[in-house]
Amino acid sequence: xxxxxxxxxxxxxxxKLRAGRPYPFGAMVFGNMVNFSVYSRYATDCxxxxxxxxxxxxxxxxxxxxxxxxxxxxSMIIFDLDYEDIExxxxxxxxxxxEEGHRFDKSKILLDPxxxxxxxxxxxxxxxxxDKIYQYRARVVxxxxxxxxxxxxxxxxxxxxxxxxxVRNFTCGKGANVKHPGTFAGIVEKIPYLKxxxxxxxxxxxxxxxxxxxxSRISPVDGRQLCNLWGYSNVGxxxxxxxxxxxxxxxxxVDELKNLVKKLHTNGIEVILDVVFNHTxxxxxxxxxxxxxxxxxxxxxMLTPEGYYFNFSGCxxxxxxxxxxVRDMIVESLRYWVTDYHIDGFRFDLAAILGRDQNGNPMxxxxxxESLAHDPILGKTKLIAEAxxxxxxxxxxxxxxxxxxxxxxxxxxxxxxxxxxSDEQVLADVKERIIGSPDLYASQKRGIKAxxxxxxxxxxxxxxxxxxxxNKHNEANGENNCxxxxxxxxxxxxxxxxxxxxxxxxxxxxxxxxxISLLMVSQGIPMVLSGDEIGNSQQGNNNAYCQDNEIAWxxxxxxxxxxxxxxxxxxxILFRRLHKVLRYEDHLSHSDFRNLGYPDxxxxxxxxxxxxxxxxxLTVAFMLNGLYAETDGEADDFIYVAINMHWEMHGxxxxxxxxxxxxxxxxxxxxxxxxxxxEPGQEPVIDNQHExxxxxxxxxxxxxx
Amino acid sequence: xxxxxxxxxxxLDSFNYQEEQDGILAILEKGQSVILDMTACKYVSSTGLRxxxxxxxxxATKGLKMYLVGISEEVRDIMNVTGFDSFFDxxxxxxxxxxxxxx
Numbered sequence: 001x002x003x004x005x006x007x008x009x010x011x012x013x014x015x016k017l018r019a020g021r022p023y024p025f026g027a028m029v030f031g032n033m034v035n036f037s038v039y040s041r042y043a044t045d046c047x048x049x050x051x052x053x054x055x056x057x058x059x060x061x062x063x064x065x066x067x068x069x070x071x072x073x074x075s076m077i078i079f080d081l082d083y084e085d086i087e088x089x090x091x092x093x094x095x096x097x098x099e100e101g102h103r104f105d106k107s108k109i110l111l112d113p114x115x116x117x118x119x120x121x122x123x124x125x126x127x128x129x130x131d132k133i134y135q136y137r138a139r140v141v142x143x144x145x146x147x148x149x150x151x152x153x154x155x156x157x158x159x160x161x162x163x164x165x166x167v168r169n170f171t172c173g174k175g176a177n178v179k180h181p182g183t184f185a186g187i188v189e190k191i192p193y194l195k196x197x198x199x200x201x202x203x204x205x206x207x208x209x210x211x212x213x214x215x216s217r218i219s220p221v222d223g224r225q226l227c228n229l230w231g232y233s234n235v236g237x238x239x240x241x242x243x244x245x246x247x248x249x250x251x252x253x254v255d256e257l258k259n260l261v262k263k264l265h266t267n268g269i270e271v272i273l274d275v276v277f278n279h280t281x282x283x284x285x286x287x288x289x290x291x292x293x294x295x296x297x298x299x300x301x302m303l304t305p306e307g308y309y310f311n312f313s314g315c316x317x318x319x320x321x322x323x324x325x326v327r328d329m330i331v332e333s334l335r336y337w338v339t340d341y342h343i344d345g346f347r348f349d350l351a352a353i354l355g356r357d358q359n360g361n362p363m364x365x366x367x368x369x370e371s372l373a374h375d376p377i378l379g380k381t382k383l384i385a386e387a388x389x390x391x392x393x394x395x396x397x398x399x400x401x402x403x404x405x406x407x408x409x410x411x412x413x414x415x416x417x418x419x420x421x422s423d424e425q426v427l428a429d430v431k432e433r434i435i436g437s438p439d440l441y442a443s444q445k446r447g448i449k450a451x452x453x454x455x456x457x458x459x460x461x462x463x464x465x466x467x468x469x470x471n472k473h474n475e476a477n478g479e480n481n482c483x484x485x486x487x488x489x490x491x492x493x494x495x496x497x498x499x500x501x502x503x504x505x506x507x508x509x510x511x512x513x514x515x516i517s518l519l520m521v522s523q524g525i526p527m528v529l530s531g532d533e534i535g536n537s538q539q540g541n542n543n544a545y546c547q548d549n550e551i552a553w554x555x556x557x558x559x560x561x562x563x564x565x566x567x568x569x570x571x572x573i574l575f576r577r578l579h580k581v582l583r584y585e586d587h588l589s590h591s592d593f594r595n596l597g598y599p600d601x602x603x604x605x606x607x608x609x610x611x612x613x614x615x616x617x618l619t620v621a622f623m624l625n626g627l628y629a630e631t632d633g634e635a636d637d638f639i640y641v642a643i644n645m646h647w648e649m650h651g652x653x654x655x656x657x658x659x660x661x662x663x664x665x666x667x668x669x670x671x672x673x674x675x676x677x678x679e680p681g682q683e684p685v686i687d688n689q690h691e692x693x694x695x696x697x698x699x700x701x702x703x704x705x
Numbered sequence: 706x707x708x709x710x711x712x713x714x715x716x717l718d719s720f721n722y723q724e725e726q727d728g729i730l731a732i733l734e735k736g737q738s739v740i741l742d743m744t745a746c747k748y749v750s751s752t753g754l755r756x757x758x759x760x761x762x763x764x765a766t767k768g769l770k771m772y773l774v775g776i777s778e779e780v781r782d783i784m785n786v787t788g789f790d791s792f793f794d795x796x797x798x799x800x801x802x803x804x805x806x807x808x
Binding site for chain 1: 718719720750751752754755758782783785786787788789792
């Protein structure tokens with residue numbers, strides 16, 4: 001049976017056309033046809049502009065005939081287009097009335113907001129020709145990748161160990177030893193390393209197309225070129241960053257990224273994308289026309305009554321997330337990344353913005369967040385909110401979740417950092433963080449799985465810098481050290497910056513081991529910042545968003561130099577993954593509700609069963625009862641953790657184990673390597689079963705089996 | 706089962722894919738497996754990669770084989786980073802390929 005609608009109805013300058021399908025938006029291939037569809041509520045006219053690949057001037061501009069419009073959508077089909085050789089854009093006509101929210105300008109050629117492949121910044125750092133009329137150029141994508149049996153892994157969220165990483169920082173530095181540094185292919189080459197480390201989820205900092213040359217400048221301090229390295233500035237929500245693909249110069253970034261996801265999945269590693277739906281790269285009223293501003297300014301942006309841009313993102317504009325059309329675009333984008341790229345989850349940058357209405361006011365039941373929580377395609381996708389924004393909205397613990405959303409637990413970071421540097425007054429808070437922050441998440445029944453715990457992330461100090469600097473050192477960013485967070489809760493262990501003092505360096509390593517121990521034995525989803533496992537430093541720069549150089553890049557020589565740190569991380573991660581008792585999904589009961597002889601969780605102190613309660617205390621211990629955490633009918637071990645953040649040694653009385661079990665030592669961060677940590681499963685029995693001495697600023701972890 | 710050789714030109718992309726695709730399919734249609742001689746080929750585009758994989762899949766449905774011979778380093782790299790390499794049996798030289806088929 002042949003279809004009757006496969007024939008052109010119009011011809012324009014030699015091209016055969018017919019009315020398109022308004023939905024789905026974007027460009028899509030059907031047989032020998034390409035369907036182009038774009039909506040604009042306020043545009044009066046639209047032209048499709050076609051270029052041959054890389055050419056400066058278009059070879060044809062096709063008006064959308066009257067019969068090619070439906071509602072507010074312009075769509076047309078072109079027959080027999082060699083779409084591998086095509087780049088396309090739109091001209092939109094309409095009013096230029098900023099006070100009404102309209103900024104149409106038909107002299108501009110605009111990127112399709114639904115473009116799935118974007119050319120123009122194909123090779124990282126290659127200086128663009130700014131005179132070109134069309135900078136970020138939409139192309140038609142091949143979407144027929146062969147996934148074989150791959151699907152998103154659907155790892156239980158409480159089993160994740162997340163590794164937050166940046167495509168360039170990960171493999172551009174010294175000693176990375178990969179064929180394609182700074183690319184998706186480069187990450188593939190490092191999969192054996194990630195496996196060895198033991199993480200089972202990578203969270204990629206933004207990989208949507210952005211322009212590294214946005215706001216590029218020369219550092220007044222060292223004369224180096226500064227650029228947008230991190231990429232929290234979207235050009236397109238559907239297209240991967242071309243220059244993150246070694247094959248980006250051939251337009252093959254889609255296949256290269258899909259291959260990365262497939263290979264990670266084969267190795268049991270999930271992929272979470274850091275997505276930035278709070279603003280775009282178009283800036284404020286002085287910014288460039290890339291797409292949205294010229295396609296439908298009033299739809300895409302939150303505008304003040306005078307027509308200026310609200311700036312809740314701190315980046316010049318705010319995406320109008322709860323406009324129904326923008327909401328649809330965001331949902332569509334996320335569905336696309338899940339269906340076409342098999343992405344396992346998303347971390348939403350400045351997610352509090354997604355809950356603001358079109359006037360910028362926080363809503364109690366934001367429709368966008370509700371849609372995402374209930375979306376069928378995203379039904380098993382991890383949704384993680386950075387639950388604050390630059391407009392002062394802070395929603396850690398109160399982010400609207402519908403039982404689906406997890407949060408970056410900023411309070412975990414702050415409390416643990418303070419405790420690590422022996423701040424008094426913080427113990428009560430630390431105890432909440434250790435047990436999965438029930439003070440934040442229990443009342444809404446969100447469970448432990450709502451809490452993504454971290455001590456370091458891309459924003460702020462690396463872990464090595466957290467123990468090496470009291471203050472940020474961002475001079476190289478060219479803003480007189482005014483950028484970046486001031487309140488770091490860091491402690492330099494006695495000297496500001498790198499030093500040769502063996503005692504100080506020893507203490508720094510010990511503090512790093514304390515930090516990763518706290519992270520891995522706390523209930524919740526632990527997230528590690530890439531490079532912390534080898535003691536990566538940014539020389540005190542706590543905001544290296546613009547440092548595309550060795551400041552931000554991982555120095556792989558540290559793997560050998562800080563071998564004890566890597567070894568500690570690897571074993572600590574493995575320990576967590578072997579012990580279900582560390583990975584509860586829901587909050588603990590602190591009682592022996594199944595009559596197993598011990599409560600599921602109990603607090604202790606320097607005296608067993610008598611936890612310190614005073615605000616000025618720096619010692620705490622806890623025990624997890626493995627009988628409450630079975631895997632296939634087999635009970636886990638008992639785990640006891642003694643934490644001494646005091647600068648003096650303390651003896652901790654041990655709780656008695658059930659008959660037949662004895663305490664084994666897994667970790668003592670006060671000991672030198674190799675006695676600091678043992679291979680999980682091969683922990684030695686300790687001589688004294690009644691008491692352990694926990695050195696100054698040390699953590700001891702015991703296994704009862 | 707017999708085998709025939711098909712020789713690719715310098716490039717395999719949207720400008721010539723139809724001709725090359727037809728050439729490969731013609732061999733498969735005859736019930737013969739294909740050895741694709743890529744010695745001269747310096748560039749394979751997204752379209753080109755799909756010609757290769759499509760041909761391989763057509764061959765499989767007919768119980769036939771497709772082998773790649775003499776892949777240049779540039780092309781091998783493209784196939785590697787996009788993951789297309791994993792679908793093919795490839796050989797550096799025709800001799801190696803023929804020997805492998807014999808065995």
